[in-house]
Amino acid sequence: ADEQAQARILAAREKLGKRAVILGHHYQREDVYRHADLTGDSLKLSRLASQTDAEYIVFCGVHFMAEVADIMSKPEQIAILPDLAAGCSMADMANLAKVERCWRELRGLLGGDPDNTFTPVTYINSAADLKAFCGEHGGIVCTSSNCGSILEWSLARREKVLFFPDQHLGRWTGYNMGIPLEDMLVWDPDLENGGLTAEQVAKAKILLWKGHCSVHQMFQPSHILRWRNQNPDGIVISHPESAFEVCRQSDFVGSTEYILKTVKAAAPGTKWLVGTELNLVNRLAEEVKHEGKTVQFMAPTVCMCSTMQRIDPQHLAWTLENLVEGNVVNRISVPAHEAGPAKLAMDRMLAASP
Numbered sequence: 001a002d003e004q005a006q007a008r009i010l011a012a013r014e015k016l017g018k019r020a021v022i023l024g025h026h027y028q029r030e031d032v033y034r035h036a037d038l039t040g041d042s043l044k045l046s047r048l049a050s051q052t053d054a055e056y057i058v059f060c061g062v063h064f065m066a067e068v069a070d071i072m073s074k075p076e077q078i079a080i081l082p083d084l085a086a087g088c089s090m091a092d093m094a095n096l097a098k099v100e101r102c103w104r105e106l107r108g109l110l111g112g113d114p115d116n117t118f119t120p121v122t123y124i125n126s127a128a129d130l131k132a133f134c135g136e137h138g139g140i141v142c143t144s145s146n147c148g149s150i151l152e153w154s155l156a157r158r159e160k161v162l163f164f165p166d167q168h169l170g171r172w173t174g175y176n177m178g179i180p181l182e183d184m185l186v187w188d189p190d191l192e193n194g195g196l197t198a199e200q201v202a203k204a205k206i207l208l209w210k211g212h213c214s215v216h217q218m219f220q221p222s223h224i225l226r227w228r229n230q231n232p233d234g235i236v237i238s239h240p241e242s243a244f245e246v247c248r249q250s251d252f253v254g255s256t257e258y259i260l261k262t263v264k265a266a267a268p269g270t271k272w273l274v275g276t277e278l279n280l281v282n283r284l285a286e287e288v289k290h291e292g293k294t295v296q297f298m299a300p301t302v303c304m305c306s307t308m309q310r311i312d313p314q315h316l317a318w319t320l321e322n323l324v325e326g327n328v329v330n331r332i333s334v335p336a337h338e339a340g341p342a343k344l345a346m347d348r349m350l351a352a353s354p
């Protein structure tokens, strides 16, 4: 069935020609990734897609990425997600109702408008309406590549930051800016007032939304320790969605683009332990093995992003065949009232990124 799907994809692509561009995120499975015209992280892919003249942007990734592609592409371009069930469990940990409630509670805790005190910052791994919220409240979007610059920008504008949905990326970035850990407090959206007192909020520099990535959460300091014992000359590199202690015990921490660049540029014969999604790690290992570099996955058990995995050859084939027939299936279309302010927050990010 798999070979059949591969052949169907190739046949449909042949018919579509340049009318469709296929984007493949780094975390995509190999049997899908191999069909991608463009590969990269979520932001790079959206930028590249908008530079093409393709009518259809078929995003092999997760829901928020296809939304970003829709927001950043030309009005006539159509963004498509081959399986609508490909979400991101981290993105789902914050939603508009919860963030609006947080803003109201902050108003009470501060005794004034949070817009005067807090810059809301959303990680790109979030729904379009949260990006729109940031656009409307003087806030901004960040990615794992530019989070430091974005937090600098945010704290230059207002005294404090509300960062969602990933507490780990926010904490690691703040820590590297010299913000004491005790000035970064977790906001738990399931508790009244986030579980914080007015005094705590007054003292805090960054409020970190209680969200995380279930894939990167699996990595543990003990994995690094054990590997270092066996590989004393090995080098450890992790994604900043990993827990604080994992980042602290890594030699390098950065986005998927950064991890790929760093390991590819490293000296021949080096040994790497990598803390990010398994599909990326396996692909990287293949790519650098001829230079005698070894690349190992951090966790002892297999852990992939299960929602990324949902984009399979069958769904991709089905999507493309429908396009050949003139049917647009699984279109991701962000309503104009959200797309406008979301784009504003995205554009602020692009302007503030190095």
Ligand code: CIZ
Binding pocket: 025, 040, 041, 042, 043, 124, 125, 143, 144, 145, 239, 254, 255, 256, 257
């Ligand atoms: O922005 C992306 O593509 C994600 C999810 C991670 C990264 O570090 O690139």
Ligand code: SF4
Binding pocket: 027, 062, 087, 088, 089, 090, 091, 125, 213, 214, 215, 216, 241, 277, 305, 306, 307, 308
């Ligand atoms: Fe979301 Fe984590 Fe999957 Fe990335 S790896 S898409 S953050 S669940």
